[in-house]
Amino acid sequence: MTPEPATYPGYCFPAEVIRHAVWLHHLFSLSLRDIELILAKRGIAVTHESIRRWVLKFGADFAGKLRKRRPRPGDTWHLDEVFLRINGELHYLWRAVDEHGVELDILVQPRRNASAAKRFLRRLLVGLKYKPKRLVTDGLRSYGVAHRELMPEVRHRVSRHLNNRAENSHRPMRRRERQMQRFKSPDQAQRFLSAHAMIFGHFRPRRHLMTAAQHRRSRAKAFRVWRWSAPCFDRTPGATVRA
Incomplete structure (x- = not known):
């Protein structure tokens, strides 16, 4: 150091x-x-x-x-998306955490279709440089399309209840969204939340x-x-x- x-x-x-x-x-x-x-x-x-x-x-x-x-994340990735309303338009915050609740990455996108899911998975794979053993998501079909195309050898589990870890990880973001009276642009949301997720998680x-x-x-x-x-x-x- x-x-x-x-x-x-x-x-x-x-x-x-x-x-x-x-x-x-x-x-x-x-x-x-x-x-x-x-x-x-x-x-x-x-x-x-x-x-x-x-x-x-x-x-x-x-x-x-x-x-x-940060240490290497675990082998189970939990993926989830939540809506953000920015300047009256609907956007989605895609988030991935491991089985320990460690933040892997986030991505703000205007859609939650298959193309958006594939874009988020590619970002994860490039940033982490390895594939997990298991992927846990909710019932959104876009995840299934991205999984079959990008990591078909990885086990994919679809379950609303098993994905609580990813869903609960959105809570700090919601508190900041209210405190900041919503985000002003997708770029601002991406820039702030990327830093916030890493710094907040480091001390929590x-x-x-x-x-x-x-x-x-x-x-x-x-x-x-x-x-x-x-x-x-x-x-x-x-x-x-x-x-």
Whole structure:
């Protein structure tokens, strides 16, 4: 691991302040103005607009580093889709988790037909570079078409009740959707939810399966990895210093 930077190139605030603001935004249902107030109480004068830029810039970078450090997911994938209404139009958030509830990937699409299912499965296979032993979905027929074309050797189980793990994984997203008063565009939803799913899941282990000592160790490790997952940038000559 490389030492964590005191500041990020091009930014005048300490890296610890930026990292803490991004952490607050993704772990708790706080608005940007709420985080501005929390930081002001600690003597840090920063505007909510600067915090918004930090979240956009660093959220994806932190999530990418955490994604590279996560252990290999399990051999059972649970897939599910849920609707999102964006600017009055219906979209669908496709989500995949493993049998431990670890987020594998998400994809916002305007359809939930066979083409959309195949697009999502291809994204999973390219990103994870291996195939599971079992696929669990609900009764949507699009999954069956994608399964037969892309991974016919994988066992496919269709069950509403066995897929509760994927369905329950949508709950944090729904809370943030309400808090943010819905997403403004498919790109915004994809960008935010991709980072949110990874960062939120990193700090939310399956507490009910752990002893108190195991949970404390897991939490300490999560914070340690978070501190060392600092984005790396090369400061270009003459770059403007930002908030």
